[in-house]
Amino acid sequence: MRAILKYSLLGVSALALYSCEAKKTEGEVFEVIEAKTPTLTLLWETPDSLMTNESVLFDETSGKLYVSNIEGQDPSEKDGKGSIAIVSKEGKILDAAWITGLNAPKGMAISDGKLYVTDIDELVEVDIATSKISNKFKVAGAEFLNDVAAHDGTVYFTDMRTGKVHSLANGEIATVSEGHESINGLAVGGDGTIYGLDASGLKKWDVDGTTTVINSTVTGGDGLVILGDGNFIASRWQGEVYFANDSTQTLMLDTKAAESNTADIGYNAAEKIVYVPTFFKNKVAAYKLDY
Structure with a gap:
């Protein structure tokens, strides 16, 4: 504090x-x-029918939530059971099977009217207007693609097992950076600065391509949200959500005792609401952020 x-x-x-x-x-x-201690207050939870939900993405344009569902026990199995659901920002499941036929979908981002979602070793493009898969980009050497972020027409995404950050621009896949142990959560600031969560903590990419660790306490993070003014929200899959910056971190949510995971979080900036996918609990929980 x-x-x-x-x-x-x-x-x-x-x-x-x-x-x-x-x-x-x-x-x-x-x-x-004394500065206010950041807190999260539960607003609502969906029914527990979003099977093994890994990521939540808030769409500022429509006001809806996209939820990626692995629908299995193995997040690296190609079983064709994965899906994406649509949930209202009030917590009502609007379409449990908006997109189907995926394997183990995880992180998502929106760019130019398309929703991009990682699916083990490929990046899947969904045309939002038609609700159809419009492209699939195979990533050479990929093992466990995870989180996604978009900025100015470029889509960035991580591979947790290979320690790489990739990009998609103009239809071409490239490797942006590598050597990041267990890299997962990813976010891009308005100025194009890339931030990520890996085994070393919360880090940012400098102009020359090197990285600087901002916070070495929040390690092994899953979801990452940029709040601005040097502040972030970071989730850890085990059941923790932190408010963090370069000098401190506050554990705002701890659901480990309830065995409820906190995977790749979503965020409604206008209303300061954090959306938490609970993975094996099969529901999304919404929390009001106060800081």
């Missing part, structure tokens, strides 16, 4: 003294205000 220093001057005479002589300190009052 950080202390904020508030400065004020009492009285007109004190203000006049300060205006004329900057060195004077008479009448100055320093008030220490």
Whole structure:
């Protein structure tokens, strides 16, 4: 918790003294205000029929949520059982089988009217307007594609087992970076800066392609949200959601005792709502963020 220093001057005479002589300190009052501890408050949960849901994506355009469902015990099995559901932002399941025929879909992002979702060793493109799969991009050497983020027409995605970050631009797959142990959660800032979660913690990519670890405590993270002003939300699959920055981290949610996972979270920035996929609990939970 950080202390904020508030400065004020009492009285007109004190203000006049300060205006004329900057060195004077008479009448100055320093008030220490404790910063608010970030919290999450449960708003709603869906029914437990979203089978092995791994990721939630809030669509700012439609106001709906996309939920990727592995629908199996093995997140690397090619069984054709995976799907994407649509849920309202009030928690009602609108379409449990919006997209079907996937294997083990995980992270998602939207770019230019298309929804992109990782599916083990390929990136699947879904045309949102027609609700149909419009393309599949096979990734050479991929083993466990995971989270996805998009910025300015480029789609970025991670491979947790190979430690690589890939990109899709103009129909071409490329490797952006590698050597990141258990890389998972991914987010891109408005200026194009890439942030990720791996075994070393929360890191960012510098202009020259090297990385800097911002927070070394939140390791092995799953979902990542950029709040701005150097603040982030990071989830760990085991059942933890953190508020984090470069100097501290606050555990806002701990569901390990309930054996409820906190996989790849989604975020509604306008209403400050965090959407948590609970994986084996088969439901999505929504929490109000206060910070």
